[in-house]
Amino acid sequence: MGVAMAGMLVSGLRTLPSTIWEAVFAAGTAWFGYRMLQARRGTRPSPWRTSHPLPHLVECGAMAFMFLILPAAAPAEGTASGMSMTMTATESRFSFLTLPLAVFLFGYVVWLGDRVALHVPAFATADARPATGPGSSSGSGSAATRYYLAPRCAVICKITMGITMGYMLILML
């Protein structure tokens, strides 16, 4: 998603054609929509799947929306501009969607910021048993122990992506 966003903003960072990205994010939207339905039915997600698919659904949908709506303007020679973030009169009929999408993403960013713990250990247990000290090794004998690196970094990355995507949507107003 970050790669696609970079390509939209700076043409020199464009990697794949727009049609491929549209297909990718349309598939992502469908997948996370399916995960949403599963969550509503009470299906317990596996530890490797997000328990909050709605933000990912909206993000994929927003990316697909931007790729579908915006024209892939050819960059002028010597410039580093990416896709034109302004819409034609026909495309502007859908600009009313950009503000609620942007507000949702900013709400997601704020929600993530609220849930970032001050002290996050370098690992977390996959079950309800209390976690041991941060210096314990992976061979502690606990089958449920998992090691994850830099979870706060992951949240900061998601916050950054959410802000950037919201900015791109605001540019479409």
Next chain:
Amino acid sequence: MTESLAAGRPAAGHAVGRAAAGRAAVGPAALDARRKLQLALGVIWVLDGILQYQPSMFTASFPGMLAESAHGNPAVVAGPITWSANLIGHHVVVLNAIFATIQLALGLGIAWRPTVRLALAASAAWSLAIWWLGEGFGGILAGAASPVSGAPGPVVLYAILAVLLWPADRDPDAPSVAGRFIGRRPAQAVWLVLWGSLAAFALLPASRAPGAISHMLTDSADGAPAWLAWIDTHARTGEGGLTWAAPPGSLASSRPRASPSPSTAPAA
């Protein structure tokens, strides 16, 4: 998955607190009504910051918009507004980037619990500064205050919310979130002053003059997105059918009177 781990998925029996934070995953505290409203304020600040990052705000139109707020204000109020607009006009790129970053940081600071008090205090101070230097106190002292044009100034609401949502409980039994910090009576007074002022501004000549509101709606439609301009245009058209036939307070003055149309047969 990453957000659940980074957030510290709450596990049964874990103590949530600083003492246990280093040894166990810290679960997110429950969101009470005040915290939800704080986060809503944070969203508004983030939105403000991102709007400030728009390319048009890095042009001369931004200081020009600020300078307009000085019109009609006393010299003691207008002088600093003009000075700040000139300063921003000379360094618009750098200063606008700083302003946008500050607003974004306020929103994120309110969201992150360790900095919520600092962010709310900074939010109140920054809001008051913008209310003066950016909005000219909403035109209150210029005699042009109108709820349609934004009086008493939207940013002053941010300062009010920052105070009312301060994370302290002087009156824990207050029936509303607003009264938990400053007390129920002062909170009621704040809302009374706010809504009373809106009502008073609606009765000022700036709002009651013929076509005043339609002109404001026309001005707000300029440069707005197409869907928002459509709303403003249709609101202006609807407002044009209402006129003050008598001084305010009279029932007859509030009855809508349709504009005559050549295609409409007169009522029998």
